[in-house]
Amino acid sequence: MLEDFLNIEVLLTPESYHRINSMSEKERKNLLEKIKEFKNINDTFILLDDFFLNIFLNHNLEEIIKTYQKCNFLKYYVGNGVDDGEVEILEGSIEEVFDSSSSSTTEIVNNTVSNVIETNNNSITVEYTSTEVIDKTHDTLLKMEEERKKRISEIRSIRNSINRRINYVAKDIESKIKVYKEWDITGKSTCEGTIEDFIKYFRDRYNRIKGMIERKVKRKAYPLEKLYKMKGKSDVFIVGIVSDISTTKKGHRKVEIEDEKTSISVILMKDKIARGELPDDILLDEVVGFVGYVSNSGDIFFANECIRPDITPRTPKSIDEKIYTAFLSDIHVGSKEFLEKTFRRFIELLNGKISRGIEEKIVSRLKYISIAGDLIDGVGVYPGQEEDLYEIDVMAQYAEIATYLEEIPEHVHIIISPGNHDAVRPAEPQPALPKKVLKLFDSLDNVTFIGNPSYVNVHGLDFLIYHGRSFDDIVGQVPSARYTDPPSIMRELLKRRHLCPTYGGRCPIAPEHMDYLVIHKEPDVFHAGHIHINGYGTYKGTVMVNSGTFQEQTEFQKKMGIHPTPGRVPILDMSRMGDVYIEWDNGKITIG
Structure with a gap:
């Protein structure tokens, strides 16, 4: 259901999500059609909160268009609208997001809106005026806005708070990034979920991997x-x-x-x-x-x-230049369990807040950061998520992580792939973040956005970057695969040359006409996340890295018996691949 609204660029607040989820299929369809018609007039990103959900449910389309055709929905809701590539902050009252010449705004504001709550088959009708809703929402928005401003201000102070300056060797080394676009779904999705789509999908999977097996044994x-x-x-x-x-x-x-x-x-x-x-x-x-x-x-x-199509045994590939890559994933900005202080400490490290010796040697030569999904915690990802969030707006969550990334030195090139908590379709393969989200990152010239999964050549080494949603399925199917040992899961995917071998498990797959989840190219580095547990290893020459998380253990993880390893960042010396593993562990550098 959530994907239907995302497809027409409509975000739902947790309250709206639960209300719409309880509707009948016919009611949801009618609501979607009405919003689609409205977006022909006002083609902006809509954040559908309780107030505007009531508007679309209780008023005819003509009246809605007449009143709200110039409404900036995001600016109304969060005070952080996107306009001409800039983030605007709502300074005045909510009414300012409407065209002041709209005479019918007052008419609708003065109308009475009914909110019906069903309890044990009895309907309780609570009547309130939209003016009261506006006043209550305005107070809430002002508080939320002040909290956001404070967080953003504190983040933007990171770089200037570091007095010490180090000699960044990596600053004089040119970034070398090549995305293998033929294996990235971004902008190329064609599937509609038809039987023909499924036939083409499995046929492509079969033929691609069959060819690998035939080449392996050198016979048809x-x-x-x-x-x-x-x-x-x-x-x-x-x-x-x-x-x-x-x-x-x-x-x-x-x-x-x-x-x-x-x-x-x-x-x-x-x-x-x-x-x-x-x-x-x-x-x-x-x-x-x-x-x-x-x-x-x-x-x-x-x-x-x-x-099996398995990868070919070889020696791990390294490069001649001594530079480093850091691996992140599952940052989960917006979650109450987000480790803000620890993440800030890592950004401070990159800006030179370090002790002399090994830390300075590594940071001075750190050239790349690979992020394998879940930059934010998202909204409506699972039932009751709103209780776990300090920030209930997706765009505000992205604005916050974008501000963190702005504080990273410009010579460090960042590669970003989405995960299942990000604002893209849940089914894999996932495209890169949508354009309206990317606008929040416009000030960053050192970022490459890719889909999930994707292949990227980083300074001569082929990276396979995959968030890892299918890991949940593999752990339940292969006895040797364990959450506590991420490489034990990653090995199984490399053996099968597929990132999600079984269709219909916990990892949803979109039946594209090409199977983007096939491991088309034998990677030098396989980077994943999702399970919130760090792990490293080498399998037949491929260096495997699972980059853990910046989120403390959640209630769900407690119930599942999963113990994350938060605040730990793997760092690889690209001149000594598979030979040494470096880790920034909550403020300390360890080498193993």
């Missing part, structure tokens, strides 16, 4: 529809996408695979699984190859070997 897979011709023969090579997994009465694993034409049952003998000759962690929808023999009936395939 035998078509499943012609497998009957190989009755009784061994050393037959096939590739398929897994459609079903079960166990036979005798305890053998039965895997149903299919290609574009047909399907076949593959038997993995239990003794071979026990000896480690065949895997016991095959997942639904992953593309996998088998070498084995065909039964005399031609309808059963007995596997002797399982071939």
